[in-house]
Amino acid sequence: MRWVDAYLQYLRYEKNYSAHTVVAYAGDLNQFSAYVLDVYRIDQPERVEADHIRFWVYSLFEENVSKRSVQRKLSTLKSFWRYLLRKQLVQKNPLQSIHAPKTNKPLPVFLKKEEMDRLQTIAQQEEEETFSVVRDRLIIELFYQLGLRLSELLALRMADVDLYSSTVKVTGKRNKQRLLPFGRALHDQLESYIGMRQLQVASQQAYLLVLDSGKPLYATWVYRMVRNRLSQVSTMTKRSPHVLRHTFATLLLNEGAELNAVKDLLGHASLSATEVYTHTTFEEMKKVYKQAHPRA
Numbered sequence: 335m336r337w338v339d340a341y342l343q344y345l346r347y348e349k350n351y352s353a354h355t356v357v358a359y360a361g362d363l364n365q366f367s368a369y370v371l372d373v374y375r376i377d378q379p380e381r382v383e384a385d386h387i388r389f390w391v392y393s394l395f396e397e398n399v400s401k402r403s404v405q406r407k408l409s410t411l412k413s414f415w416r417y418l419l420r421k422q423l424v425q426k427n428p429l430q431s432i433h434a435p436k437t438n439k440p441l442p443v444f445l446k447k448e449e450m451d452r453l454q455t456i457a458q459q460e461e462e463e464t465f466s467v468v469r470d471r472l473i474i475e476l477f478y479q480l481g482l483r484l485s486e487l488l489a490l491r492m493a494d495v496d497l498y499s500s501t502v503k504v505t506g507k508r509n510k511q512r513l514l515p516f517g518r519a520l521h522d523q524l525e526s527y528i529g530m531r532q533l534q535v536a537s538q539q540a541y542l543l544v545l546d547s548g549k550p551l552y553a554t555w556v557y558r559m560v561r562n563r564l565s566q567v568s569t570m571t572k573r574s575p576h577v578l579r580h581t582f583a584t585l586l587l588n589e590g591a592e593l594n595a596v597k598d599l600l601g602h603a604s605l606s607a608t609e610v611y612t613h614t615t616f617e618e619m620k621k622v623y624k625q626a627h628p629r630a
Contacts, residue, residue, distance in 0.1 A: 336378055338363050341417050350508045352485075362410035366390060379418055384428045387411065391432075401435040408434045442580035442610060449567045450478060450581065456566050465534045466546055470559055472527045473543065477560070477575050479520050480504070481582035481600050484575045488551055490542040497525055506601035514599065583611045 342360055345351040351359075369390050370376040376386065387408075394404050411429055418424040445453075457471045476482055476490075486504050494503040500521050505511050516524075535548040543551045557574060564573035579600070586596050597608040 337418060337421075337423055338367065338414075341414055344417060352507070358406075359410050359413075362407045363414060366407070366411060369393065379415070380424045380426075382428050384431050387428055387432050391435075405434045408432060442584070443570060443572045443577050444580040444584045445564070445568060445570075445577060447585060453563065453567045457563075465530045468523075468527050468530055469543065470563065472523050473556065474560065474563055474578065475520055475523055477578035478582055479516060480514050481579045482575075483507075483579060483601075484553055484556060486601075487543065487556065487575070488541075488553065491540050492528075492542050493540070495524060495528070495542060497521060497528075504601065507603075510601065510603075512598065512601050580611070583608070587611050 338360075341363075342356055345359060346353070346356050366387075367377075370382060370386055373389070374386055376382060391404060391408070394407070408429070415424070415427045415429055419427060453474070457474070460467050460471075473487065476487055480502065482504060483506065486506055489505050490502070494505075496502070500517070501513050501515050503511055503513055531544065534546070535544055539548055539550065541550040545551060545555070560575050560578070561573045564570075564577065570577070583596055583600055586599070587593070593605065593608055593612065596611065597605055600608060602608050
């Protein structure tokens with residue numbers, strides 16, 4: 335379909351979307367383009383009507399595509415047509431009357447404070463203070479104490495950490511940066527790790543967190559390590575780095591932190607993304623009430 339390539343270039347270089355996000359948008363647009371070309375012989379967006387999109391959505395449901403995936407695909411189309419209208423490449427928006435299917439958004443999965451304390455105790459009982467042990471322990475604490483995304487952790491550089499002011503500069507989605515403070519415990523762990531890293535890594539590697547070989551960490555390695563560590567204290571199906579981010583946010587709210595403050599710490603663009611954690615804490619309160627109150 336015409337203008338798709340230009341739109342993808344716009345997302346990548348003007349909107350600073352990640353390569354992964356652009357690939358997802360490209361897949362959705364190419365799938366829709368193939369459908370309207372095959373079924374309606376349409377290869378130009380200005381010829382697309384609302385009914386074409388509705389029947390495409392019906393076809394997705396017939397293929398057992400989940401509601402969440404359909405939501406994302408429609409969101410991609412809406413974003414694409416907003417771009418076309420802004421550039422005056424089309425005169426109408428066929429998605430104005432299209433409503434995405436509603437889904438029940440799952441609540442974030444998180445660990446309890448007692449589980450995190452037990453994990454810390456297990457880590458402190460490890461016999462050898464080797465480079466890998468210190469690094470793995472630090473990774474868990476960076477997720478838990480700063481609420482980092484996996485991509486943010488992997489992008490951390492030596493220059494981003496300021497031990498003097500106890501702050502770390504984090505680069506989030508769309509290259510938005512935020513400055514996060516950290517406490518004495520994490521300060522000591524970072525100081526210890528950096529000292530061992532200087533002995534371990536011969537080359538001047540810019541990234542903060544590295545493998546034993548000195549090469550930068552990669553996502554599957556971190557995911558596997560975190561899953562193994564969390565398996566020591568939890569039997570939950572989900573034991574990913576993002577669970578630690580959820581734990582960070584939930585515990586802050588449980589301890590009375592303001593929602594706006596948590597939003598800024600997490601690097602959320604809007605408050606609605608942070609509000610899901612208020613539902614989590616409310617569900618936890620209901621559970622406690624039912625278990626503890628004699629007339630619940």
